[in-house]
Amino acid sequence: MITSLPSSARILAVVAAAALTITAVSGCVFFPRSTFSDDASIDDRVDSVVIDSDSGTVSITGVEGLDVITVxxxxxxxxxxxxSTVTVDNGTLLLEGCGFRCDVSYTIEVPAGTPVSGGTENGLIQLQNLGDVDVSTSNGRIELVDIDGDVEAGTSNGRIKGTGLSGGDIVVETSNGSIELALSTPQNVRAETSNGGIDLTVPRGEYRVDASTSNGRTDIGITDTPDADNEIELRSSNGSISVKSQQ
Incomplete structure (x- = not known):
């Protein structure tokens, strides 16, 4: 037989639950979120950068003639x-996360042309004046400027923007966001988004063009040359596609 608690016992139970709630909230007061920053200089040789972080913005700029790396x-x-979340091992600069309920954002200067790979789960990635790029983030946009090399970039939620891209093949993909690319040299390009438009600007030259969208307008302002060396492949599920030549 199921019996109900006496009214006095029920009152005590409610008071106990309230006390637990107050204790939990008070815990947050005693342990608030803190923010601090620091700087470091690295004299070791760095041939590449690897990002292995959980959360936070990563901004890396390549500088000509740089002798000392700053972090x-x-x-x-x-x-x-x-x-410590930064190490150098055999020429590889590793940028790691800082653990549970912790965000670390990096602003770094490295020698120009340094290749960068890896990614973060939550955060913006900004790369400028670097070599080969192979990066990803789950929630955040990706911005690329003056990249001389192959590019692979992907995000689940965020736009991808690249300008001054030269010297290699380009493969970019986002699930929710637009894609905007401007090439400095003729290259192979493959770009895909589920929700967003694609805007591509290319140098004068010959290209094989394959572009389609399920919901949106397609405006191809260059000639499709079937036997061209460079191929452009663009896909969008919901968004317009534009390809134009630099003036």
Whole structure:
């Protein structure tokens, strides 16, 4: 037989639950989110950069004639601050995350033309004046400027923008966001988005063009040359596609 609690017991149970709630909330007061930043200089040889982070913005700029690499970190965390998240091993500069409920954002200067790979789960990726790029983020946009090399870039939620792209094949993909690319040299391009438009600007030259969208307008302002060396393949499920030649 199921019996109900006496009214006094029910009142005590409610008071106990309320006390637990207050304790949990009070815990947040005693352990607020903290923010700090620091800077470091790296004299070691760096041939490449690898991003292996959970959350936070990554901004990497290549500088001509750079001798000393500079790293700025901005860390937002609960509890004790994290330790080192940057290491150099056999010429590879590794940028790691800082653990549970912790975000680390990087602003870094490296030698121009340095290749960058890896990614973060939540955050913007900005890369400028670098070599080969192979990066991804789950929630955040990707911005590429003056990249001389192959490009592979992907995000689940965010736009992808690239300008001054030269020297290699380009493969970019986003699930929710637009794609805007401007090439400095004729290259192979494959770009795909599920929800967003695609805007591609290419140098004068010959290209094989294959572009389609399920819902949107297609405006191809260059000639489709079936035997051209460079191929352009563009796909959108919901969004317009535009291809134009530089003036």
């Amino acid at each position: 700025n970190r901005v860390i937002k965390h609960y509890g004790n601050p994290p330790g």
